[in-house]
Amino acid sequence: MELLSSTKSFGGWLKRYCHESLSVKGEMTFAIFLPPQAETQSVPVLYWLSGLTCTDENFMQKAGAFRKAAELGLAIVCPDTSPRGTDYPNEHESYDFGSGAGFYVNATVAPYSNTYHMYDYVVQELPTVVEENFPVTDKRSISGHSMGGHGALICALKNPGVYQSVSAFAPIVNPTDCPWGEKAFTGYLGEDRATWKAWDATCLIESLGENAKERLPLLIDQGEADNFLVEQLKPEALEAACEKAGHAITLRRQAGYDHSYFFIASFIDEHLEHHSKALS
Amino acid sequence: MELLSSTKSFGGWLKRYCHESLSVKGEMTFAIFLPPQAETQSVPVLYWLSGLTCTDENFMQKAGAFRKAAELGLAIVCPDTSPRGTDYPNEHESYDFGSGAGFYVNATVAPYSNTYHMYDYVVQELPTVVEENFPVTDKRSISGHSMGGHGALICALKNPGVYQSVSAFAPIVNPTDCPWGEKAFTGYLGEDRATWKAWDATCLIESLGENAKERLPLLIDQGEADNFLVEQLKPEALEAACEKAGHAITLRRQAGYDHSYFFIASFIDEHLEHHSKALS
Numbered sequence: 268m269e270l271l272s273s274t275k276s277f278g279g280w281l282k283r284y285c286h287e288s289l290s291v292k293g294e295m296t297f298a299i300f301l302p303p304q305a306e307t308q309s310v311p312v313l314y315w316l317s318g319l320t321c322t323d324e325n326f327m328q329k330a331g332a333f334r335k336a337a338e339l340g341l342a343i344v345c346p347d348t349s350p351r352g353t354d355y356p357n358e359h360e361s362y363d364f365g366s367g368a369g370f371y372v373n374a375t376v377a378p379y380s381n382t383y384h385m386y387d388y389v390v391q392e393l394p395t396v397v398e399e400n401f402p403v404t405d406k407r408s409i410s411g412h413s414m415g416g417h418g419a420l421i422c423a424l425k426n427p428g429v430y431q432s433v434s435a436f437a438p439i440v441n442p443t444d445c446p447w448g449e450k451a452f453t454g455y456l457g458e459d460r461a462t463w464k465a466w467d468a469t470c471l472i473e474s475l476g477e478n479a480k481e482r483l484p485l486l487i488d489q490g491e492a493d494n495f496l497v498e499q500l501k502p503e504a505l506e507a508a509c510e511k512a513g514h515a516i517t518l519r520r521q522a523g524y525d526h527s528y529f530f531i532a533s534f535i536d537e538h539l540e541h542h543s544k545a546l547s
Numbered sequence: 548m549e550l551l552s553s554t555k556s557f558g559g560w561l562k563r564y565c566h567e568s569l570s571v572k573g574e575m576t577f578a579i580f581l582p583p584q585a586e587t588q589s590v591p592v593l594y595w596l597s598g599l600t601c602t603d604e605n606f607m608q609k610a611g612a613f614r615k616a617a618e619l620g621l622a623i624v625c626p627d628t629s630p631r632g633t634d635y636p637n638e639h640e641s642y643d644f645g646s647g648a649g650f651y652v653n654a655t656v657a658p659y660s661n662t663y664h665m666y667d668y669v670v671q672e673l674p675t676v677v678e679e680n681f682p683v684t685d686k687r688s689i690s691g692h693s694m695g696g697h698g699a700l701i702c703a704l705k706n707p708g709v710y711q712s713v714s715a716f717a718p719i720v721n722p723t724d725c726p727w728g729e730k731a732f733t734g735y736l737g738e739d740r741a742t743w744k745a746w747d748a749t750c751l752i753e754s755l756g757e758n759a760k761e762r763l764p765l766l767i768d769q770g771e772a773d774n775f776l777v778e779q780l781k782p783e784a785l786e787a788a789c790e791k792a793g794h795a796i797t798l799r800r801q802a803g804y805d806h807s808y809f810f811i812a813s814f815i816d817e818h819l820e821h822h823s824k825a826l827s
Contacts, residue, residue, distance in 0.1 A: 275772065276809035331611030333812065492555065529556035532613065 268400060271296070277337040278303035281327055286396060290388040292381065293352035297344060297393060298323040299401060300333055304340035311406035311431075311546035312342045312397060313539070316389065316415030316422075319447070320367045323347050326412075329528035335536045339543040342403050346393055348414070350382045363447050364454050370442070371418030372466045374455035383455060386466075390422050390429070408432040408542040412531055413495070416487070417442055420468035420505075423483055424475075432545035434486035434538045436531050437493055440505035441469040447499050472508040484515035486541050488534045490524030548680060551576070557617040558583035561607055566676060570668040572661065573632035577624060577673060578603040579681060580613055584620035591686035591711075591826035592622045592677060593819070596669065596695030596702075599727070600647045603627050606692075609808035615816045619823040622683050626673055628695070630662045643727050644734050650722070651698030652746045654735035663735060666746075670702050670709070688712040688822040692811055693775070696767070697722055700748035700785075703763055704755075712825035714766035714818045716811050717773055720785035721749040727779050752788040764795035766821050768814045770804030 271283040279302040288295040304310050313336075315326050323345040326332070336343055349369030355378045358365035374383035398405055409430050411419035416438020423433035442448020443463045452463045464470035472479060489502045496502075502518055509516040524530040551563040559582040568575040584590050593616075595606050603625040606612070616623055629649030635658045638645035654663035678685055689710050691699035696718020703713035722728020723743045732743045744750035752759060769782045776782075782798055789796040804810040 274805055274807055274809045275770075275803040275813075277813045281809060328609050328808070331614065331812065333809075334611065334816075490555075523555040525554055527554055528608070529554045529561060529613075532611065533555075533557045536614075 268396070276300070277333040279305065279333065279337050281333070283323065288388055288392060290384045290392045291350040293350055295347055295350070295388065296323055297346045298327050299397065300327065300336060300343040301401065302337045302340050302342060305342060305402045309402050309404045310340050310342045311408070312344055312394075312403050313542050314389065314394070314407060314409045314419075315343055315345045316371060316409070316411030316418040317345065317348050318411070318413030318415050319348070320362050321348050321415070322367070325528065329532065330535050331532040332535045332539060335539045339539060341539060341543050341546070342401070344393065344397055346389055349385060353378075353382055355379065364450055368414065368451060370414060370451040370455060370466075371421065372452070372455050375462070376455060376457045379455050386422070389418065390426060406431055406546045408546055410434045410436075410538055410542065411438070412436045413500075413526065414439055414447070417448075417468060420485065421466055421471065424468060424471040425465075427482060430483065432486075432542045433483050434541055436488050436534070437490060437495070437500055437526055438468070438487060438502075439500060441467060441501050443467045443470060444504065445499045445501060469504045469508045472505070472512050472514050475512055475514065479509075479512035479514040482514055484517065485509065486538065487516065487518045488530075488538075489518065489520055490526060490530045491520050491522050492524055493526045495526055548676070556580070557613040559585065559613065559617050561613070563603065568668055568672060570664045570672045571630040573630055575627055575630070575668065576603055577626045578607050579677065580607065580616060580623040581681065582617045582620050582622060585622060585682045589682050589684045590620050590622050591688070592624055592674075592683050593822050594669065594674070594687060594689045594699075595623055595625045596651060596689070596691030596698040597625065597628050598691070598693030598695050599628070600642050601628050601695070602647070605808065609812065610815050611812040612815045612819060615819045619819060621819060621823050621826070622681070624673065624677055626669055629665060633658075633662055635659065644730055648694065648731060650694060650731045650735060650746075651701065652732070652735050655742070656735060656737045659735050665698075666702070669698065670706060686711055686826045688826055690714045690716075690818055690822065691718070692716045693806065694719055694727070697728075697748060700765065701746055701751065704748060704751040705745075707762060710763065712766075712822045713763050714821055716768050716814070717770060717775070717780055717806055718748070718767060718782075719780060721747060721781050723747045723750060724784065725779045725781060749784045749788045752785070752792050752794050755792055755794065759789075759792035759794040762794055764797065765789065766818065767796065767798045768810075768818075769798065769800055770806060770810045771800050771802050772804055773806045775806055
């Protein structure tokens with residue numbers, strides 16, 4: 268691991284690293300905020316997955332999360348949103364596919380199948396790297412925004428017991444049924460839509476049956492003035508699936524808020540408290 | 548005035564506008580955060596002046612100030628850091644002179660003397676625009692970072708009674724005696740260094756004599772790991788001038804903190820409380 272920068276904030280430290288990833292067969296960058304408590308004890312970790320076009324930096328710079336994380340003694344880890352070292356056809360052409368838009372799946376379509384294994388990176392490799400190198404416990408929670416909200420939901424749903432809690436801001440809850448998801452899943456997973464369901468939070472809940480009742484409750488904030496609400500995000504699809512399956516969900520529709528980090532900042536403290544409670 | 552964007556955050560609204568400025572003879576952009584209290588009453592205003600290369604956006608996106616401002620009922624106004632509509636020789640060549648580096652002076656050297664009147668804009672025109680168009684009182688405080696900390700200090704020192712309080716993060720306290728200041732003042736004010744003293748916080752305090760004791764106390768936070776501390780910022784110069792003149796100053800040297808917004812975010816709540824107390 269190479270340390271890229273180290274910055275003090277709220278008595279803790281924001282550190283950025285790059286390292287060689289086996290999952291994506293190339294260099295990955297991530298950021299970790301270590302609260303002041305980490306100087307004397309191991310602290311639990313919240314993984315944050317960012318949205319389309321983001322890197323490890325957006326959340327750390329704009330969410331205003333460190334004050335509360337420092338108070339709660341919570342580390343925050345932000346991975347990048349895709350591998351970066353390749354140059355496949357069309358990889359860098361659009362904001363919603365390829366670099367910056369890895370969608371937290373394991374791609375099965377060439378050439379992306381060679382390196383776009385963001386799911387394995389986020390669920391397995393990165394936590395191992397973090398737990399081996401920093402003063403953290405093995406207690407993990409996960410959250411994210413938009414594409415990263417989708418990522419947080421599927422990571423938690425596909426790995427019962429691995430995360431203590433999950434939440435999301437304006438997540439893409441049903442990627443098999445929206446333009447962003449259909450474009451990404453076609454490119455990464457191919458034309459067979461049956462294979463997509465394993466990467467869709469709404470479909471995953473539909474498939475749980477009786478097990479749904481035992482799973483982690485979902486905490487979701489969704490701005491009602493979000494430009495992507497109707498066409499891309501569709502929280503009502505997840506809400507209906509949860510209701511049918513008996514899966515616990517708290518979906519808060521926040522009047523007047525849009526899709527930006529100004530929305531995330533407004534409610535991040537409550538999410539951090541939600542995760543801290545589950546982690547302690 | 549043209550509304551560029553309107554974004555809800557912490558129950559208040561961040562709005563960006565552009566307008567034709569008489570002071571700088573061209574279009575200027577500014578941002579205002581209106582706390583929730585502004586929907587039913589007039590609120591006081593904190594003016595924030597940003598540093599080199601910044602626009603109206605940096606503070607609003609990265610300082611994490613809205614939570615506390617919404618709690619205190621404080622509006623925050625961020626101007627841009629220079630005029631933008633011109634194309635003078637060398638105006639856009641360097642990060643520390645010309646566009647993005649107006650230094651909050653009234654330039655006297657051609658061609659900058661034609662439009663670079665950031666002092667008049669910040670002290671007179673912008674507050675008039677703000678007080679005519681938004682639900683705010685005429686109570687003003689001022690703060691800023693680096694070049695903007697210099698700006699906040701000189702605006703307060705040159706206008707007794709206009710601001711209720713002043714503070715700064717890592718300000719350029721003695722621009723007549725550091726490379727950034729010498730470059731900017733030569734370009735905007737000319738070779739006669741005697742004219743520079745009217746735009747230098749340390750020199751202004753030295754010139755106050757007995758009046759120093761009656762002026763606003765200065766609140767300054769300075770990171771001790773700031774890369775610009777020794778060569779550019781030199782808070783000890785201001786501290787010595789204050790001590791000699793009997794001018795009240797609280798200079799807090801913060802161990803481990805650098806020059807970034809992660810430093811500002813760590814202490815902005817305390818500055819907002821300082822200003823709110825003076826404004827109420």
